[in-house]
Every structure is written in structure tokens, then in C-alpha cells.
Amino acid sequence: MGRAMPPARPRPRAGLPRARPRPSRRDLASARLWPCWRWRCRAGIRAWGGGGTAALRLRLARPRSRPRLLPGPVEDTGGAAAPAASAAASPARAPPLGSAAAGPEPPVPRSRERTPGHGPPGAGEGHSGVVAGPGPSADSRVPPAGTAQEALLERYRLGSLLGRGGFGRVFAATRLSDGAPVAIKRVPRNRVRHWGELPDGTSAPLEVVLLAKVSTGFPGVVQLLEWLELPNCIVMVLERPEQCQDLQRFIRARQFLPEEEARELFRQVLEAVWHCTSCGVLHRDIKPENILVDLDTGQAKLIDFGCGAYLQDTVYTHFAGTLSYSPPEWNDFGWYHGEPATIWSLGILLHQMVCGEHPFRRGQNLSWGQLPLPQRLSQECKDLIRWCLSVNSLDRPALEDLFCDPWMQDIPLP
Template identity: 75%
Template sequence: LWSCWRWRCWAGISAWGWGGIAVLWLRLARARPRRRPRRGLQSRPRPRPRLLPGPAEDTRGAAAPAASAAASPARAPPLGTAAAGPEPPLSRSGERTPGEGRPGAAGGRSGAAPGPGPSADSRIPPAGKAQEALQEPYRLGSLLGSGGFGSVFAATRLSDGAPVAIKRVPRNRVWHWGELPDGTSAPLEVLLLAKVSSGCAGVIQLLEWLELPDSVVLVLERPERCQELSGFLVERRFLPEEEARGLFRQVLEAMRHCTSCGVLHRDIKPENILLDLATGQLKLIDFGCGAFLQDTAYTQFAGTRSYSPPEWTQFGWYYGKPATIWSLGILLHQMVCGEHPFRRGWNISCDHELSLPGRLSQECQNLIRRCLSMLHSDRPSLEELFRDPWLQDIDLP
């Protein structure tokens, strides 16, 4: 009996001791601080390769991240050395030049670097003194569209019943400001519209603008019976060449006017072209991604990615005028073919052969292929487009 009792006592004492040690170890383990992973060392998703996206990746003006060619020497593109060409000249100071696109997230709609650019037309009045200045003369109507850039409403001017469009942009979406000739600080979009709003029927007119505590408001002309060219093309599928010639010639007139004013639109696409259904007159709208025109290369993108030229996709730079011709080639293709020429995810290379419908005339096919040349130096200038055989003898509205 004594042996049995002694064994039981020893077993109980041992179990109690080991249990206490285990509990103490668990408490110490829980109290021990855990090492948090460093920010930046966390696992990140693999970046996608930079391909030329198709129409499904319409960013409505969202700017891609800055990608300087000088900062990315490893980009040996498949276009070959001929396509690469020389490195784009940058400003002597190495900073952004005044025409470069806005950086930042999607939705910012002002498109050039900060600071005043060339002086705007002084006929545009400075910002209104009070909110009542806008509320009294206009009657607000239905919502025409909205997005990262803000909202656009139909409205009526009470003094004469004229239809107008009122674009309201949150102040935190206005990335870049400059100065009007009278010294008034104004968003870049106002400065650009001030320079192009007269002298061409093919560009939307800025009637006035107003700076509110939380937003900037632009009052723009609005044809009474109008439709975006994108919706017009959806209804018609594609346009006959004769009809497309007249419309495309109007777009060229608007672009020549903007260029002569020192303005680069940077977002030419059917959604940014209004068609007056009563007169057939086209109007170029939405200069929120625009910039002042410069001779040196842009190293930031603003606009719609599916309309970006291959030199931006491959090298991270582009020149304003050749990039405009590229987007005009895509626009013409959409007019006569009813679709974007490049499918989503295609990586365009030098040996890429553009397939065009056989129903198109040879002159029309040649013009599209010239505008969509892979080498930016091979694309025609605006003046050369005006002399193209396909665009002769056109009656404009």
C-alpha cells in the first residue's frame, strides 16, 4: 500500500509541475511581440507587360504612370533599332516641360505640368465672385455624363433660352493651374479652351467659368440636337466613305486650329466629338487631358490608353504631333470599319500587318496605313493629310 501511495503522489506532483511549465511557456510565447513585415517587402502582384490595349481599356483620360525613356534603359523593344530612333530630347533642367501630362490616379483631368503656360485669350472672364453668379442665369437640366473628371449637366441660359452644358469638376481633380492674362489663377483646361474657343466652329466654346469652394464649373456651348460620334457609329455600325470623308475633314480642321493655337488635345476619340444632327457640324470637346504644344518629347501620358501610340507603349515617350496622327488613324478606322483596329492585349510590332476590308477604296486604305505607321517619323503631318487624294473635293457644312 505504501508503494502504491508513493507512486501516485510522485505522478501527481510531476504532472502538476510539467503542466505549470507548459502554461508558463504558452504565456511567454503569447506575450512575445511578433515582427511585422516591412512595408514594401510585402508580396506584390506581378506587373503586367506593357501592351497596347484595345477599346475595352478606355480610361477616360486617366494618365499612365510616368515612364521616362532615360530612366528605363532596359526597355529593348521588339520594334528594332530603327523604330526606337534617338532618345527624346528633354528640357535642359531635366524637369518636366510645360506640356507634359498630369501624373496621378485616374480621374484627374488637367493635363499639363503646373505653372503658367502661354497666355490665354483675355476674352474669357475670371472666375465668378459668388455661386449665385451661376445659379441665377441658368436652369439646370438632366445629367449628360459623369466619371472621374466630374459631371456634365444639360442647362438652359435664361436670358435667351440657349442650350448650354455645365461641367462641374471637383477641386481635388484639378491637378494643374496657370494664369490668365489678368493674373487670375485658372485650371489648365480653362487656359486651353480660352486659346481655342474662337476662330473654329469645330471646337466647343467656353462661355464662362466659375470657381467654387469645392469645385470648378465650366459653362460650354451645347448644340440643341447633338450626339456623341461614338453613339452615332454604334447606330450606323460604320459610315460610307463619302460620309466619313466629310466628318474626318472636319476633325482635321479642328486639329489644325488647335495646333495653330499651341494646344495639344491628347484624347481624340469618338466619345470626345459631338455631332450636330441638324447641321452635320462636328465639335471637338473635353480638353481635360490637353497640354500646351511643345517640340520636345512628352514623357508622361494623358488620355485613353487604347489610343496611345506604339512609341509610348514601348519606350515611354512620344511627340505630340505624330501621336495625334496615330489617334486620327484609329478614329478614321473606326469610322469606316466600325471597330478599333487593334484588339485588346495585342503587342504591335514592326511586322504587324493591318487588315482592312476589301470594300474600302485603295486611297482610304493607304491613308489609314500611313497614319498608323509604326515609326512616328513615317506618319504624315496634318498639312500632308489635307493634301491626301482621299480628302479632296469635300463640301463642308
Template identity: 70%
Template sequence: MRNSPGTGPARAAIELRIQTKFSAAPGPPFPALGSLSLCPPGPCPWPAPGPAHGPLRGCPVPVPVRGRPAVVSPPPGSGWKAQEALQQRYKLGPLLGRGGFGSVFAATRLLDGAPVAIKCVPRDRVRLWGELPDGTRAPLEIVLLDRVSSGCAAVIQLLEWLELPDSFVLVLERPERCQDLSHLLAERRFLPEEEARGLFRQLLEAVQHCTSCGVLHRDIKPENILLDLATEQLKLIDFGCGAFLQDTAYTQFAGTLSYSPPEWIHQQCYHGQAATIWSLGLLLYQLVIGKHPFMRGQQMIWGRILFPRRLSQECQDIIKRCLSMQPLDRPSLEDLFRDPWMQGVHLP
């Protein structure tokens, strides 16, 4: 088997659509990675040998995500050998959670002791497919991650992926001490402007990187943003709702409905960049206020945005612009980088 790329310590991240929480002890809680509805779990990628598990069907072959990926057909009867080889490659840890697109496990890469996350996606859960640069057909999430997972520290890195007969396995970088922003806000209620500004600047850089790679995330929200508690490095995760960026309108929704822009609610269509700015405005409001500006229980109530007196006028202005009801009135990413409130940001 070929060694996986990125042999340095993994810097951050893991993704999964769940609404549960796994706490590691000692230290801060492991991030709960959120999004849509739950579903039955996918298969465990590497069950421990023994009478409790049947043999692993087929032979999973590691496919480096960078360079020239290739899926090798396994020889008959090689399942146990492949399982043993993978157990020599990674030490599988606890189940972190299950979601609409599979299961995620903590793991350790034995080559260098780097913590990783193992995401197992059942093949029958894959709805969208794409093509890697060498022509290999793969789930769209893998194709999008292949485009964005290098060149920006604020985006999750896909280390490698494997194909099993009935599922796909994604190996992602994972920090040992991190927390998603939803849990951070639950503990602290809201963040000071200075701290929120630094995180927002990192998120803008992540979105700009994705845009330059032709990728639209479509599910920006606190649950899908990790913060390394040691370095204050932010990571945008979970590209399971992502799509290729296009100039024309999207007519199918993917993501979290409470973060959808008003044009989707009223017209059942939206443009990618304008919808992204809307979700960025919602996220910034949550960082500095601690709650969604338009949620009243389970209902979305459009109306005037309320701000506390402690918030600067510059911060209020940038949020109001992002949350303009008319898409054409929202700023571009470049406008946000140039906004007066964004100047003088200290990055980790």
C-alpha cells in the same frame, strides 16, 4: 454680375469623362461623353434651396473666359445671395453624368434660352494648372479652352467659368440634338467613305486650329467628338487630358491607353504631333470600318491592318500612312490636307 459672352444660340458640345448615357426625349440620344475611370461625384454647382441642401459655401462669381477674367473674393455670408443670382442666370437641368474630373449638368441660359452644359470640377481633382493671358491662375483645362474655343467651329466653346471655394464650374455650349461618334457608330456600324471624309476633314481643321494655338488635345477618339445631327457640324470636346504643345518628347501619358501610339508602349515617350496623327488614323479606321484595328478583347495586337474590299485604295493608303509604326513615317497635318483622298470634300 457680368453677362456671359456669346449671347447667340449655343452651337454645340459638352464634355465629360464618363461611360454612361443620357437620352433626351423626344429626339436622338444626348451624347455620352467618354474617357477614363469613374470617381466619386463632385458637388452640384447650384443646389435648389430647401431643407435637402445646405447653403452654398462662398460666392461663385462668373468669370468671362474671353477678355480679362477676374476672380472676386466673396463677402462673408453671401452664399445664399450668390446662389439665388446664379439661379436667375441659369436654369439647371438633369445630371448628365459623373466622371474622373467632376459632374456635368444640362442647363439653359435664361438670357436667351441657349442650351449650355455645366461642368463642375472639384478643386482636389485639379492636378495641372496654368495661367491665363492676364496672369490669373486657373486649371489647365480652362487655360487650354481659353486658347482654342474661338476661331474654329469644330472646337468646343467655353462660354465662361466660375470659381467656388472647393470647385471650378465651366459653362460650355451644348446642342439640343447631337450624338457622339461612338454612339453613332454603335447604331450604324460604319460610315460611307464620303460621309467619313467630310467628318475627318472637319476634325483635321479642329486639330490644326489647336496646333496653331499651341495646344495638344491628347485624347482624340469617337467619344470625344460630337456631331450636330441637324447641321452635320463636328465638335472636338474634352480637353481634360490636354497639354501645351512642345517640340520635345512627352514622358508622361494622358488620354486613353488603347489610343496611345506604339512608341509610348515600347519606349514610354512620344512626340505630340506624331501621336496625334496616330490617333487620327485610328479614328478614321473606326469611321469606315466600325472597330479598332488593333484591339482583340482587352489586348492590343499589333500587326497587318485589314481592310474590306469595299474601301477605296486611296482611303486605305491614308490610314496606313497614319498608322505607320515608326513616328517619322507618319504624315504631317499638312500632308493629310493635301492627300488625294481628302480632295473635293463638302463641308457644312
């Protein structure tokens, strides 16, 4: 059987126009709605290509409104009120402490700079507090920038830029009440990764919490005088000796330090590290740039706890500090213990003191287990440096062993 053919359509008669059927009410309504639906379909296609299903639903739900030829009361009121309302709802940006401090720090390559500190986060962000003296504090409600900024400038006179790094800038300043020199450290708020809790229960950046634990009543650690929180930055007011220099510049000015002078400064650093660990704090970025020397008294002070963490017995699996001071176990296995890593950085520090340069900047192979040292150094000094720089972390001395080492034997255990 062949396939049945569809019935042929009747042809209209030649010469006569084809009669149109009378449109129904449904047809008339569809004809009126078709331009609107055609626009919505086109808008939907554009929305699908530009923003996905959410934009598609938004565009189809909105009727197309006619533009007004002249602005009416709605446009006048809304156009003026919207910016004013948004400006009143959000706090104004804090003006910089100085022209050199405007804006956040540019990102610094990880191969040359420090990575952010890691530690147990605190109860939450958005808090502020004071270690010494009054200051703003109100949960997540940050005080207006103008008020906090004016209060800061009423108490301190800002000076020159002392230094900058991956976490912020440090300025010289003078306390107006008594003329004492201070340092003001400004850290962009978006660089503060971890928060802790002060003894009074106030949440604060972890650096502030660690400084509050170690800086009270101990001369070997920089004293935190005050801190406050602005909408876009954290400000810390720190002590600053009248005549001071970081150890890096102190060494460069002399090329290298005699062993007697190096021994005294190294002893002070050991005491500062001992004090921090006894308070449950691990500095994690011991290097000459983070040691301040009072040129009048010879006192060494440990500064910059931005990479610090709570001391723990278990391994650390995140590195914070300067990569050129990282121990071999971190480079090889991605973990390290707090004390052996600290001993490694102390060995590099002692080498820089007596030799004037970093021991591994020229690509020495650590697997050799031998480190060339100048002949002018005493054998006890060479042995101590090589002991601290043992490739195997288990072969390095404990912190107590350093105080009892023959090169340090005239220094009592604190």
C-alpha cells in the same frame, strides 16, 4: 591574493524594531511629487508607443487637471463657441448642382480611363475668373459657396446628366436670359492638377486656359462661355447644340459610316486639330466620345480639353488621354512626340468611322505592320489608315500630309 569580501551589514537585534531615520525636507518633497512623476512616466510610455517623441513632450508638459463634476462657465462658453468659430472661419461647402452631382467622382482604373493632363503649372491655385461675363475672382480667397451657387442658378436652369468621366460630370442646362441650351461641366477641385494664366493675368485651371486659347471664333471647337470656382469644384459653362450626339453614338447608330460621310467629318476634325496646334495647344485625347456632331447642321466640334497641354517640340514623358489610343512609342519607350501621337489617334478615329470598331481591341500584333481592313473600303482609304497607324512614328504622315492625301484631295488646306 583572494578578492576582498564586502563588509557585512550589521543585523538588527532580535526582538527590537529597526529605527527609521527622520525624513528630510527633500525626502518629503520627493514623496509628494512621486505620484505625479509616476503618472507622467506612464503617460510618456503610452505616448511613445502611440505617437512618438512629439506626443511624449506634449504629455509630460501638461499637468493633469481634475475633471469637474458640473460644467462651469468655461465649459459652457468654450463648448458652444468652438464649433461656431470654426464654422465661421471656414467657408461652407458648395451644394451640388444637382442631386446626381453630389460628391467627387470615384477613382477610375487607369487601364480604362484617362490619366490627368500635364502641362506647365500656372502661377498658383485658388484663383477664379471668367471668360465671358462677370464672375468671382479673389486670389486664394474663394467666394462663399452660397453666393456663387445662387449666382449660377439665377442664370441657368439645370437639366439631366449628359455624361460622366474620371474628371467630373456634364449636365444639360438652359440659359435663362435667352433660352439657349448649354452644357455645365463640374470638375472636383482636387482633380485640377495644373493651372495656367488667362490673357488678363488671371490664374485658371489649365483646361480653362487652353479652351480660352482655341474656342474663340472657331466653330470646330466647343465654345467656353463662362467659368467659376466654388470651394470644392470648378464649373465650366459650354455651348451645346440643340440637337447633338457624340461621334461614338453617331457611329453605333449606323454601325459604320460610308466613306463620303466619314470624309466630311474627318475633314472637320483635321481642321479643328490644325486650329488647336496653330494656337499652341495639344488636345491629347482625340476619340469619338470627344467629338460632338450637330445633327441639324452636320458640324463636328472637338470637346473636352481636360487632358490637353501646351504644344512643345520636345518629347512628352507623361501620358494623358485614353490608353487604348496611346501610340506604340509610349507603350515601348515611355515617351512620345505631340504630332505623331495625334496622327496615331486620328488613324484609330478614321478606322472607327469606316469600320465601326477600334482597330486593336481584338489584340492584333502591331509588329506585323499589317492591319486587316474590309474589302468594301477603297484602296485610298486603306492606305491612309495604314499610313497613320505606322508602328514607327517617323513613318507617319505630318498633319499637312493628311490634307493632301489622295483620299482627301478634294479638301483644301485651311
